[in-house]
Structure formats: structure tokens, C-alpha cells
Amino acid sequence: MLLTRTLKLQTKIMILVFAVVVVALLVTNWLTSRSVEIEIQKGTGRQAISVAQLVARSPIIVEGLTGEKQISELQRYARESADATDVEFVVVLDMQGIRKAHPDPTKVGQKFVGGDEAEALAGKEYISVAKGTLGDSLRAFVPVFTANGQQVGVVVVGILLEEIKILEKDTHKALLLAILIGMLIGIIGAYLLSQNVKKTLFGLEPGAIAKRLEERNAMLESVHEGIIAVDRQGMISLVNDEALKMLGVDDSPVGKKFEDFVPNTNLMAVMEARVAELDQDQDFQGTSVIGNCLPMIVNGEVVGAISTFRDKTEVKGLAEELTGVRSYVDALRAQAHEFMNQLHVILGLVKLKSYQQLAVYINQITSEHEEEINLVAKRIEEPILAGFVLSKLSLAREKKVVMHLAEESYVPAPCDHEIVHEMVTIIGNLVENAFDAVRSTDYKEVELHMYYDEGSLYIIVSDTGEGIMPELSNTIFAKGVSSKDGNRGFGLHLVERSIKYLAGEIDFESRPGEGTVFTVKIPYKIKGNQND
CATH class of the missing domain: 3.30.565.10 (Histidine kinase-like ATPase, C-terminal domain)
Incomplete structure (x- = not known):
């Protein structure tokens, strides 16, 4: 708490903006990573299913499983298909779950490992994750049917989970780089924003601004003159208690037209001419006053005007007393x-x-x-x-x-x-x-x-x-x-x-x-x- 009080406004803005950017980037990264992982897995699964469907419809596979072609041809076709489609393996099973084609020729003729082939042998297509002879893999099962609709086997296409993880890591690296770039942009943006805010506040800290505001209000209410400020459109933007008394109103007139209260005002003319009118006799709600009208000029532009006035009888009385x-x-x-x-x-x-x-x-x-x-x-x-x-x-x-x-x-x-x-x-x-x-x-x-x-x-x-x-x-x-x-x-x-x-x-x-x-x-x- 003490540290927060001692930090300057510019530093606080930089820390706050940077913290918001970091939190936003981290949350976005987490959500994006999760989304990417799911999409990679879905995409890999769709790829595996597509390859398995393509291989299962091949006449070579059908004829190999029905005994019309040699196992060696079936083995060669399965290997070529795996190489061509960039999958880890293509395995062909007969209806007893015996491998008819496998990346490792020594595994041909052996029982399929994994225990997740039963539904495929029953004629269903699906994706499964299991551990086989080549390791943990995502596997797509597609049944093989003859022309007359008889199932003669199953094609299994697999992609090792290790490969999927490598792809996910590459994606994470790209996201991390994006986060670092985002943080750098956030730091620069926070600095520029804090500089702009500091310039807008004329280099003042919030405490100093609050103090000056209190001092300004105290000064406005301590003077005996009525003070009213208007913006460029003649709308009242500031009024002190003395002016309220002379206006004879209880509610604040801020935001209302000054001319509604003082019809014969010269404020608009003063703003147009950019020349002050001093010590002028005016009628203010039936009271004779001595008023001053001055244009407010900021950076060469007229942004409004200010009117100060005092009861003429008071001024004369004061003059006589003084x-x-x-x-x-x-x-x-x-x-x-x-x-x-x-x-x-x-x-x-x-x-x-x-x-x-x-x-x-x-x-x-x-x-x-x-x-x-x-x-x-x-x-x-x-x-x-x-x-x-x-x-x-x-x-x-x-x-x-x-x-x-x-x-x-x-x-x-x-x-x-x-x-x-x-x-x-x-x-x-x-x-x-x-x-x-x-x-x-x-x-x-x-x-x-x-x-x-x-x-x-x-x-x-x-x-x-x-x-x-x-x-x-x-x-x-x-x-x-x-x-x-x-x-x-x-x-x-x-x-x-x-x-x-x-x-x-x-x-x-x-x-x-x-x-x-x-x-x-x-x-x-x-x-x-x-x-x-």
C-alpha cells in the first residue's frame, strides 16, 4: 500500500497497462493453445480416417485379403501408402485380427496389439488412442468390404502421439513468440500512454491535482465577487456561491445557457472579439452590478469566457469605507x-x-x-x-x-x-x-x-x-x-x-x-x- 502511494502516476499507468496486457496475452495464449491442441488432434484424426478410407477402398487391399493377390503386394502397397500420405504406419488386418501388412515385416502374421480393434472387426469406423508395437499412437480403424458388401478385414492407419506433440510444441513456440512481441508492444504502448496522460495533466500527480482543485474551489468561494465561466457555446461550466445568490437560484445552473439568466450579456461578443470588457455597468437579475468579461484563451484558441461581477452598491460602499x-x-x-x-x-x-x-x-x-x-x-x-x-x-x-x-x-x-x-x-x-x-x-x-x-x-x-x-x-x-x-x-x-x-x-x-x-x-x- 505504501509502495503504491509513493509511485508516480506515470509509473502506475505503465504497470497497470502492462499487467493488463500480460494477463490478456496469457489468457489468450492458454485458450489458443487448448484450441490448437484440439484442432491438431481433430485434424490428425481426420487425416488418419481419410487415409484409412482411401487404402480400404483399394482393390489391392481387397484382393489381398480375399487371397486373390500375394501378401507381399499388400505389404508393399501399405508401405507406399504410408510414405505417400505422411502417416506413421498402415496396418491391414484380416477378420481374425491377424496382421496382413505392417511397417515391420516381422510383425506380419501376428495378432494385432492394442485391443481396440474389436469394433472395427464388427464393421464400424472410429478413431482410437492406444499403445501398439510402435508406441502410443492415434489410430483410425476402417473396415474393408468386398464389392458385394462382405467385410474381409480392417485397415488401421496410425500417427504417433509423439509426432502430434512435436507439432503442438511448434505451435506453442509460435504463440510464445507472439506473446513476447505483444508484451513488447504493450510496454511501448503503456509508456506512450503514460507520457500522453502526464502531458495532458501538465506533469501533475493526482494528489497535486486534487490539492489544486481544492485550492481553486476555496478561492472561488472566498471571494466576494460572483464568478461565472462559460464554454465556447455560452453554456455555464462553473459558478460560485456568490454568483448563485445573485442569480437567485437554488439548483446549479451548470450546463445551461448563460443568456437564460442574464439576457443582456456581452460574453459571446467578448469571445468573438477576443477583447476583455472591464468595469462595465450591467443589470444582473434586476441588480445593478459592476462586471468584467474576459475571454479564456488556451494555446491561441478561445475556449470560453469568464464573467466576474459585484453589487454596485457594495463597491461604492467599500470605496467610501476605504x-x-x-x-x-x-x-x-x-x-x-x-x-x-x-x-x-x-x-x-x-x-x-x-x-x-x-x-x-x-x-x-x-x-x-x-x-x-x-x-x-x-x-x-x-x-x-x-x-x-x-x-x-x-x-x-x-x-x-x-x-x-x-x-x-x-x-x-x-x-x-x-x-x-x-x-x-x-x-x-x-x-x-x-x-x-x-x-x-x-x-x-x-x-x-x-x-x-x-x-x-x-x-x-x-x-x-x-x-x-x-x-x-x-x-x-x-x-x-x-x-x-x-x-x-x-x-x-x-x-x-x-x-x-x-x-x-x-x-x-x-x-x-x-x-x-x-x-x-x-x-x-x-x-x-x-x-x-
Whole structure:
């Protein structure tokens, strides 16, 4: 068993094919040998009978047995007949079983030896195997009749079994040579077959093929994209679980036409043009997806095509999350814009040489900026979070929104800094959502209130916006749901996902025309012995 596992596939194929050829040849040889032996014996018997019948009908034999011719003539004719027909002997018996002709003249006149002549003396033709004076032989007995039908004797024609065995041995030698040639051909064929199989399998062993298949299946099922492969006729040959979900089918569609599931597909055109189509918007069973269609080319021939696709809303959501930096970028842009405006004012005062007013202006903006920084830094001990809130305050000023950090706010430094990224996602999206909510109102105010209490951090964002429509209350956190036009509806979904990741809770209260309040509670471990 261990040896079988260590043998290569090519060696196994050679051994198996060679073994099959050898067994087949040996069985064939045995059956053929048996058949040949039987045919040789039958043929020899037929030959002996034919010679005996020919001799028995000879007038010389009849006349010799009736006494009309000399025994010497009968003896000569019997010997000549044996020589002419290539049999071992021709013996002529009278009705008493006495030899009238024999290859050995000294045996003439003696009783026939063998004891198998009785039926012939009774007028029957047959073949017998017995031991005579010349050895074991196959003997044909044919009675001799006169013209009026009277039996006057018997002709015995014999062929030594030794001669038959020599003939059989010659036949066996020929068969053995054929077997050896067949084995040689089998070895060559087994080698060529194993080489062909090895080439077809790219030189891989079964274990390696199984491993690669498992790896391929694992990769297909681990990706978030739907993957469907089709053959040259557009029939589905491969599909992963993600694609099945998007197709909305339970049974495997393998072997069915891809166009039956996606009527507006470009796969056939891609195969004809041999050019890939990348990042194309497609409609997939009513779902908007971003898809790629690529031809599969093997040895210069197009053998099929493969389509990969992903829900467009997921892609956009992922893009927003990955560039969750968006909040940072917007905030930094707002700060840069604010600073640029201030620099323009400073430059103008310098050119006007209004140095006194310049000093007053610089003192004013620096004191305001320092006051804001000190206020935020005092209430939020985490530097990254504090900087992020400052950037949101700058962005609010650019958007003409009154935003302030509640006086009761206090956020101690966290024990685990990994939580900061999730907090940025939560606060950033809630504040952005609040900015959007107050965009069309006359009075634009947003308040951010954060405080720590008994192992939890509370984040409260309130606005004076239009509020949330009642019909959206149950689905507001679902991906793609938004009261605004365009490709929106990812912010609150990301907020909910971050809160779930932190094992927290979120709730909201909204009154149409008055505003909305979002309340978030997340587990929060603080450094050292800080006071609440």
C-alpha cells in the first residue's frame, strides 16, 4: 500500500497497462493453445480416417485379403501408402485380427496389439488412442468390404502421439513468440500512454491535482465577487456561491445557457472579439452590478469566457469605507480654505500697510483658534479624535452651519487605540448626515455631545434639520437607503456596522420639520485611573 502511494502516476499507468496486457496475452495464449491442441488432434484424426478410407477402398487391399493377390503386394502397397500420405504406419488386418501388412515385416502374421480393434472387426469406423508395437499412437480403424458388401478385414492407419506433440510444441513456440512481441508492444504502448496522460495533466500527480482543485474551489468561494465561466457555446461550466445568490437560484445552473439568466450579456461578443470588457455597468437579475468579461484563451484558441461581477452598491460602499479618509479630506480641505481666506486678509492688510489692524486681526484669529483648540483638547484626550472634531468644526464654518461641542463633553484616552478608527467612522458619518439634514433649513445647527460613564462612551449628534420620514424609520440603517437623491445611503450603514463591530448600540429620535437626535453607546475601556 505504501509502495503504491509513493509511485508516480506515470509509473502506475505503465504497470497497470502492462499487467493488463500480460494477463490478456496469457489468457489468450492458454485458450489458443487448448484450441490448437484440439484442432491438431481433430485434424490428425481426420487425416488418419481419410487415409484409412482411401487404402480400404483399394482393390489391392481387397484382393489381398480375399487371397486373390500375394501378401507381399499388400505389404508393399501399405508401405507406399504410408510414405505417400505422411502417416506413421498402415496396418491391414484380416477378420481374425491377424496382421496382413505392417511397417515391420516381422510383425506380419501376428495378432494385432492394442485391443481396440474389436469394433472395427464388427464393421464400424472410429478413431482410437492406444499403445501398439510402435508406441502410443492415434489410430483410425476402417473396415474393408468386398464389392458385394462382405467385410474381409480392417485397415488401421496410425500417427504417433509423439509426432502430434512435436507439432503442438511448434505451435506453442509460435504463440510464445507472439506473446513476447505483444508484451513488447504493450510496454511501448503503456509508456506512450503514460507520457500522453502526464502531458495532458501538465506533469501533475493526482494528489497535486486534487490539492489544486481544492485550492481553486476555496478561492472561488472566498471571494466576494460572483464568478461565472462559460464554454465556447455560452453554456455555464462553473459558478460560485456568490454568483448563485445573485442569480437567485437554488439548483446549479451548470450546463445551461448563460443568456437564460442574464439576457443582456456581452460574453459571446467578448469571445468573438477576443477583447476583455472591464468595469462595465450591467443589470444582473434586476441588480445593478459592476462586471468584467474576459475571454479564456488556451494555446491561441478561445475556449470560453469568464464573467466576474459585484453589487454596485457594495463597491461604492467599500470605496467610501476605504476612503473613509473622505471625512478627513473634506475637513482638511475646509481648514485649508479657511486658512487661505485668513492669509488673503493678512496679505491685504500688509499691502495696505495697516499694521495696527493686522496685529488686531492676527490676535483675534489666533485667540479664537487657540480657544477652540484648547476647548476641544481639554474635553477630548485622544489627539486623533480631537483633531478630527476640530476639522469638523472648520468644515461646519465653511458650510455656514453652527456646530458646537457640548460643554459637558468629555472623552478620556482609550486603552485600545484601534477603537479610534471606528469612532471616526461613527462620528464622521453622523455629523455629515447632520450637515446634509440642515442644508435646506433656515437655521442650521448641529451639536456633538460625547461623554464617558461607567465603562461606556456615549455619542449624541443632534441637528435642526428636516427630520427622517416615517416610512424610512425601519430601514434607515440599510445599505443604499437615503432620503436624498443620487448614490447615497452608505453613511448610516457604515455607522451601524462599526457599532456592531464594537458591540455597541444606536438609537435615534426624529420629528419631521424639527430635527433628529442620534444616540450611540459603545463599550469603552480607558487608560489608567482616569476620572469619569
